[in-house]
Amino acid sequence: MEKIKVTVALSGLNNIDSPGPGVPVIRGLKESELLDVRIIGLAYENLEPGIYMHELVDKTYKVPYPSDGVEPFLDRIRYVHEQENIGVLIPNFDSELFTVMKSERILKEMGIRVFLPTLQQFEERHKSNLPEFGKKYEVKVPYSEPILNLQDWRGIEEKFNYPVVVKGKFYDAHIAYDREQVSIYFNKIAAKWGLPIVIQEFIRGTEVNVVAMGDGKGNTIGAVPMRKTYITDKGKAWGGITLKDSAMLELTDRVISQTRWRGGMELELIRTAKQELYLIEINPRLPAWVYLAVASGQNLPEALVLLALGQEVKPFDEYEVGKLFIRYSYDMICDLKAFEKFSTTGEL
Amino acid sequence: MTMNKLTFERPIIQRINAGLPSKYGMPRHLEPLSHIDGVSIESLLQEFGSPLFILSEQTIRKTYREAYRAFSSRYPKVQFSWSYKTNYLNAVCNIFHQEGAWAEVVSGFEFQKALANGVPGELILFNGPDKSTEDLRIAIQHQSLIHIDHFDELYEIIHLSKEMEERPKVAIRVNLDTGIYPLWDRFGFNFENGEAWDAINRIMTSQKLDLVGLHTHIGTYMLSTDAYRIAATKLASLAVKLERKYGHILQYIDMGGGFASKNTLKGAYYPGTDTAPSFDDFAEAITSALMTSDIKPDHLPMLILETGRALIDDAGYLAGTVLATKRLSDGRRATILDAGVNLLFTSFWYDHDVRPVAPISDQSEDTTIFGPLCMNIDVIRSNMMFPLLKKGDRFVVRRVGAYNMTQWMQFITFRPAVILLDKEGNSHVIRKRENLETLNSQELIPDHLQKFDL
Amino acid sequence: MLKLKSNVAISESGFVFDAGAGDSFSLNATGLEIVQLIQAGKDFPEILQILSEKYEVDPESFERYFYDFVATLKQMNLIEQDGED
Numbered sequence: 050m051e052k053i054k055v056t057v058a059l060s061g062l063n064n065i066d067s068p069g070p071g072v073p074v075i076r077g078l079k080e081s082e083l084l085d086v087r088i089i090g091l092a093y094e095n096l097e098p099g100i101y102m103h104e105l106v107d108k109t110y111k112v113p114y115p116s117d118g119v120e121p122f123l124d125r126i127r128y129v130h131e132q133e134n135i136g137v138l139i140p141n142f143d144s145e146l147f148t149v150m151k152s153e154r155i156l157k158e159m160g161i162r163v164f165l166p167t168l169q170q171f172e173e174r175h176k177s178n179l180p181e182f183g184k185k186y187e188v189k190v191p192y193s194e195p196i197l198n199l200q201d202w203r204g205i206e207e208k209f210n211y212p213v214v215v216k217g218k219f220y221d222a223h224i225a226y227d228r229e230q231v232s233i234y235f236n237k238i239a240a241k242w243g244l245p246i247v248i249q250e251f252i253r254g255t256e257v258n259v260v261a262m263g264d265g266k267g268n269t270i271g272a273v274p275m276r277k278t279y280i281t282d283k284g285k286a287w288g289g290i291t292l293k294d295s296a297m298l299e300l301t302d303r304v305i306s307q308t309r310w311r312g313g314m315e316l317e318l319i320r321t322a323k324q325e326l327y328l329i330e331i332n333p334r335l336p337a338w339v340y341l342a343v344a345s346g347q348n349l350p351e352a353l354v355l356l357a358l359g360q361e362v363k364p365f366d367e368y369e370v371g372k373l374f375i376r377y378s379y380d381m382i383c384d385l386k387a388f389e390k391f392s393t394t395g396e397l
Numbered sequence: 398m399t400m401n402k403l404t405f406e407r408p409i410i411q412r413i414n415a416g417l418p419s420k421y422g423m424p425r426h427l428e429p430l431s432h433i434d435g436v437s438i439e440s441l442l443q444e445f446g447s448p449l450f451i452l453s454e455q456t457i458r459k460t461y462r463e464a465y466r467a468f469s470s471r472y473p474k475v476q477f478s479w480s481y482k483t484n485y486l487n488a489v490c491n492i493f494h495q496e497g498a499w500a501e502v503v504s505g506f507e508f509q510k511a512l513a514n515g516v517p518g519e520l521i522l523f524n525g526p527d528k529s530t531e532d533l534r535i536a537i538q539h540q541s542l543i544h545i546d547h548f549d550e551l552y553e554i555i556h557l558s559k560e561m562e563e564r565p566k567v568a569i570r571v572n573l574d575t576g577i578y579p580l581w582d583r584f585g586f587n588f589e590n591g592e593a594w595d596a597i598n599r600i601m602t603s604q605k606l607d608l609v610g611l612h613t614h615i616g617t618y619m620l621s622t623d624a625y626r627i628a629a630t631k632l633a634s635l636a637v638k639l640e641r642k643y644g645h646i647l648q649y650i651d652m653g654g655g656f657a658s659k660n661t662l663k664g665a666y667y668p669g670t671d672t673a674p675s676f677d678d679f680a681e682a683i684t685s686a687l688m689t690s691d692i693k694p695d696h697l698p699m700l701i702l703e704t705g706r707a708l709i710d711d712a713g714y715l716a717g718t719v720l721a722t723k724r725l726s727d728g729r730r731a732t733i734l735d736a737g738v739n740l741l742f743t744s745f746w747y748d749h750d751v752r753p754v755a756p757i758s759d760q761s762e763d764t765t766i767f768g769p770l771c772m773n774i775d776v777i778r779s780n781m782m783f784p785l786l787k788k789g790d791r792f793v794v795r796r797v798g799a800y801n802m803t804q805w806m807q808f809i810t811f812r813p814a815v816i817l818l819d820k821e822g823n824s825h826v827i828r829k830r831e832n833l834e835t836l837n838s839q840e841l842i843p844d845h846l847q848k849f850d851l
Numbered sequence: 852m853l854k855l856k857s858n859v860a861i862s863e864s865g866f867v868f869d870a871g872a873g874d875s876f877s878l879n880a881t882g883l884e885i886v887q888l889i890q891a892g893k894d895f896p897e898i899l900q901i902l903s904e905k906y907e908v909d910p911e912s913f914e915r916y917f918y919d920f921v922a923t924l925k926q927m928n929l930i931e932q933d934g935e936d
Binding site (some may be wrong): 402403404405406407408409411412413645724728762787 | 867874876877878879880881882884885886892901904905906907908912913915916917919920922923924926927929
């Protein structure tokens, strides 16, 4: 069968110690037997490693931050599209999703496809809405409340027991053992990701995760559960292993079918000593460890592109259990000329 | 032979940030804004002085009609009521009254202003906790719609009704949990703990007051339309309960205001232009909740809206002049404007959209924008990418129509003129620039302080 | 006399690399022209003359921009601190 030729533009090329999902997604796409992809990187910073990984990324363009608004983003995408004729756009950062969702119709008119959760799905699963989400879909969630300032915390402090988890709107989570630490993390996270900050009950147990894909009609296209075997001081997985766990898969199916989830997702779960699963967070995109799913038999990035193109995708029904990933770092050597070119022209 | 010279651009060098994400991805060009409704800002500043508030009548009317259409196309009886505190310049109020809006006031002063503007007393909604006995008396005399805030007020109105032998028209203000934070429970009677129902019962059993409506105002700068849906649902349930128990049919449900404008709140990640829901979004949430409630279709109350900010913010501009530019000790740029937090109260919570009036440069730098006051807090923007203007260059701040012309301070300097551009682009002064006489006319000097020798 | 530090390399694209500090910078077109003129040993009156022949700019504004620009170069440690002022 002839491969489908498609140009995919994607972000998240920051393959650093706390990596974005861009490079793993690209690896999945490059290995696809159905797709022949040309990869266009979208980068925010001059030193995102993916910019310089020419065997994976064909060309990279610098793009404005989502916080600048929809218009500057679309202007830049329009420009890139004129050069490259983008077929599918994959935003790999949480902070981009809102902007891209808002632009979905315009992108479609331009001929650029996306496959994303709806604005309602996106809003509903926000950290600050998690308790409602839990109630609505009958999923156990930790108690949490959003706060806008530290006075707010004084007011609700007694509803919680220390430690608590202090979480940012998009990223960052820290465990705080007293009021002092809540205030430190509040300020730190708020300065970077804005408000509100979510204070969450700390659930003791083992963190387990699922990477999954919904087709938007309630079907699970694929799902692979994993446990992080080692976690860095930034809370990121250093190693992980695929699990055989029907409870986790059932929970994933339930969330996907009830929300009619469209697109990639990562469920962050805590399994307590009593073997109860708590839903901590839903990330509305593929995670950085998605390549583990690819390697264990579910090429979810490929499925994402096919779904975006409107193709029928047969759900994956198995994956290899006990597959391990170990993250490593590698010093790439680059020419200053390449850095110069990207930092002055915004293209490489 | 003369040679055409090239346009000069200021020389600039910028450090390339390697690594740590800065707030700025691509350098972004800040479009200048030279005209409002086709009128040159520069010429207005020359004619009326700097700084200057400029209001666009066209934008006010357009925004109002857009809001009215959003609600009236979804619900049979819709009435807007202009929130005086948002901007009570008489010319502004009268635009809204010409468009059909009633008046919503929160003090005796605003009540008198509305009356003086010619609004019939029975079309004035009197809100808020600040109503003196005298204010209430006048409101009762004028058959105005008194929105009761607390039990003390409720009993006072019952007392006045006996004393004046009048039947006051009242509504109660209800506060309720809509799942948003903070909960505005300092105003009105709480829904969840039964206080609101209690208040309704006391009004009904007193038989002295005419309960015409229910009112709520869930917060300010609301970005969630769902909160309005919940609030409307809860008020509708009270209306149903009221009809069931007393056979009493409400004339209106007042959903208050609080709709967000397109300004960007400080601390927000996305700009307000992306996140602010449209009037259609708010209207859909509110009207669908009322239409699907258990209120009988032929008893559907009039829906009153008191939104202020979202109706006027976009229509207001503050233009002025750069006083100086300097460099701060850490190398950052600072630009000092002739308008500060004295005129732009909202800069305490918005990242205002400040633009140059003339195209200066494509290059912009991380800049702190200060006002002219001798106070450290006089900061309009603590950091924004802004072109380096020079002394005498003009700037304009967009979306300042709400609250600034009512909350401004007369501090250190005079308050500027406010002009209104009409539909033909003619400019009208609607509030004169203050001068020494304006301020001195309010002051008295005792005899023994009349003279001094230096 | 203004003098760029010897370990500062400037490319035609306006990319500046300070090999001593490892910092990099970017210049806009006018900035690049001025730096190149400084590098060529021109002083302020000469630079003013050259640029005002080419661009629409009055000497007073140019002087302000120029010294502001040079102050930035100093702050970025790209200019020798001795032998001038």
